[in-house]
Structures are given as structure tokens and as C-alpha cells.
Amino acid sequence: MHDLAGRLRGLPPSLGPVRLVGVDGHAGSGKSTFAGHLAAALGGAPVLHLDDIASHDELFSWTGRLTSQVIEPLGRGERARYAPYDWNLRAFGPPRDLPPAPVILVEGVGAGRRALRPHLASLLWMELPARESWARGRRRDGAAQREFWDGWTAAERAHFADDPSRPHADLLVRATPEGYGIVPGPASPL
Structure with missing residues (x-):
């Protein structure tokens, strides 16, 4: 994990002063857990969870909100400010700050969507x-959450059919009993 952290720190900034790193995959694939471990290896890098940006009404149509609240401010080297969604209350909560940092992880289904890829240092x-x-x-x-999952799987299938992330991944990550196996992805220059 520390090798990956060093590699990510060595990338050129992709969004103002930030190296924005996307962690994508299917719902339930371990993105949040992996991002937490990677953030720790990066010395406490911020993690933006796309579950905080999406909502019941906008499972995948949240790009505009992410762009205006996070991408544009970070691109100017400014602090981002976004209102996280509460999936139980079905409402957006009080705003949170996201200051620019050398590396920021954005994790969630759709983190590698075509609208975000130009801003990513790595996927x-x-x-x-x-x-x-x-x-x-x-x-x-x-x-x-059974009823939600029934609708979610159909929405996720449609999202990835229209805007697949995996073909654009630099690295593929698989959980193993020893930690994580990381290999070059389809878009890797290696």
C-alpha cells in the first residue's frame, strides 16, 4: 500500500494543486474500505465519498453538483464545500469543507465516469x-435496504453500460487475504 501511496504522490497534479484519485467499482466491492487504507498510507489524505454526493433522486445524475461544489473550487486551489446526503433521512445535511490537499481520493460508483476522468490523476x-x-x-x-438494492442494481447496470469506468482504469485492485493485489489496468501505460 505504501508503494502505491508513493506512486500517487509522485503523479503531477490533475486538478489545481490536487492529485485527484478515483476509486471506482461495483457497489459492495470494497471501495470505501480500500480508500480508507490508502488514505492512511497517504498520511491521512481526504476521502470524498460519492455516497455523500448522490441521493435517492439522483443515483447517477450528480455530476453538476460535484462539479460546482468540489471540482471547480479545488481546480482554483480553493476549499470545496459540499452538503453530504443522509440516506436514512433522505435529505442533504450541513455543508462540509474539503480543503485542497496533495492527494484527494474520490470513491464510489461512478468515480471514473467520463465527466470526471479529465480531472483524475489516476483511476x-x-x-x-x-x-x-x-x-x-x-x-x-x-x-x-432490500427495496433500494433492487432498484440500485438496475441503475448501476445502466450507468456502466452507458459510461464504463473499468476500461479506463490505470490499476485494478483485488482484496486478498494478505491485503490487496494491485495490477496494471486496461489504461495503464505500463
Whole structure:
């Protein structure tokens, strides 16, 4: 993990002074957990969770909000400010600040979408098949979210059919018993 952290720190900035790194994959594939480990290896790098940007009404049509609240300010070297969504209350909460940092991780389904790729220093894809990821997500979220998951899987399929991220990934990440296996992705220059 520390090798990957050093490699990411060595990339040129992609968004103002920031190296924005996308961590994408199917829902339930382990993106949040991996991003947390990577953030720690980066010395506490900020992590923007796309679950805070998306909402029940905008599962995938949140690009405008992300652009105006996060991408544009960070691109100017300014502090971003966004209102995180509460999935239980179904409402946006009080705004949070996201200051520019050498590396910021943006994790979530759609982190590698075509509208974000020009702003990314690197794109990492969690290499776990959709069905296995979704089964993990359903177990994690329990019976209370069963109805949501039924709609989610159809929405995610449609999203990736229209705007696939994996073909643009620099690195593929797979959880292993020893930690994480990381190999060059389809878009890797290696």
C-alpha cells in the first residue's frame, strides 16, 4: 500500500494543486474500505465519498453538483464545500469543507465516469464481479435496504453500460487475504 501511496504522490497534479484519485467499482466491492487504507498510507489524505454526493433522486445524475461544489473550487486551489446526503433521512445535511490537499481520493460508483476522468490523476478499479459485489452490499445493508438494492442494481447496470469506468482504469485492485493485489489496468501505460 505504501508503494502505491508513493506512486500517487509522485503523479503531477490533475486538478489545481490536487492529485485527484478515483476509486471506482461495483457497489459492495470494497471501495470505501480500500480508500480508507490508502488514505492512511497517504498520511491521512481526504476521502470524498460519492455516497455523500448522490441521493435517492439522483443515483447517477450528480455530476453538476460535484462539479460546482468540489471540482471547480479545488481546480482554483480553493476549499470545496459540499452538503453530504443522509440516506436514512433522505435529505442533504450541513455543508462540509474539503480543503485542497496533495492527494484527494474520490470513491464510489461512478468515480471514473467520463465527466470526471479529465480531472483524475489516476483511476483505480476494484476488481470484483458485479454479482459478488452486490451480494456483499446486500449483506452489509440488511433487509431494511432490500427495496433500494433492487432498484440500485438496475441503475448501476445502466450507468456502466452507458459510461464504463473499468476500461479506463490505470490499476485494478483485488482484496486478498494478505491485503490487496494491485495490477496494471486496461489504461495503464505500463
